[in-house]
Amino acid sequence: MAKRGKNIQLFLMDGDASGRIKCTMANWTGIAYKIPRIYLNECKDRADLKQSGVYFMFGTSGDDEHSIYVGQAGSRKNGEGLFQRIREPHDSIDWTEVITFSTTNNSFGQTEISYLENRFHELAKSANRYTVVNSNSPAQGNITEEKESELEEFIDYAQIIVGTLGHRVFEPVLEASDNNEVSEELILKNSKADAVGARTSDGFVVKKGSKLAATATRSCPTYIRNLRERYKTRIDSKNKLTEDTLFQSPSTAAGFVMYASQNGLQVWLTHAGVQLKALDNSL
Secondary structure, three states, X not given: OOOOOOOEEEEEOOOOXXXXXXXXXXXXXXXXXXEEHHHHHHXXXXXXXXXXXXXXXXXXXXXXXXXXXXXXXXXXXXXOOHHHHHHOOOOXXXXXXXXXXXXXXXXXXXXXXXXHHHHXXXXXXXXXXXXXXXXXXXXXXXXXXXXXXXXXXXXXXXXXXXXXXXXXXXXXXXXXXXXXXXXXXXXXXXXXXXXXXXXXXXXXXXXXXXXXXXXXXXXXXXXXHHHHHHOHHHEOOOOEEOOOEEEOOHHHHHHHHHOOOOOHHHHOEOOOOOEHHHHHHOO
């Protein structure tokens, strides 16, 4: 069955896409804000940011340019909530923007936000697109099955909105869908490597279990060497990839596999031996 469309309302609060964005969906009580750090103080008087909710900070941690902190904030006696919690120190991440979620009717209590924080934390870790920098895994708490169903529906909508706002942090890099988001399997095989990959809607994935070239060529580009260093914890002692890994293009993926400069349109082949370039020309 084809997926149904979603009606999402985006309000550019400062008149352009680089500023604050308020996000809602038809027939949904949730409300989201995407707030660049430099605009945070301009949100101090917003009532819906003084209530309970969850938030996601995006930025850097150490050498990792793709990091997330998943947090929660309860309403406080002084009338503050999300806004005040976000302003507090978060030493594990140098964040540049935050996405918050609350509700139009301020319906979240401590049980609800604890459940949401736990689920979003686990979803982000499972998807493995960003480094989750929380020092501790949040407790889920005890909820009824009716409340769990309600909150899981909230999570489904929130994931769509976070992706719409530019962060596919909760989506696995390889997940076949009804609209054929993942293309047919491609291979790169020679005396140095034996890799399997696939194009997706946001790049090219080299699949777990692919064997990589062990040493760099003399002319290997710096960016490929940097990628090998960045993902060294995903390569085992036999030079096999231990996790599905997303790259921006087929050529970057091929370069990573071969530890060399590569033209991905030429070296990635179907099982029938057809070059990726030929597949593109046939579209």
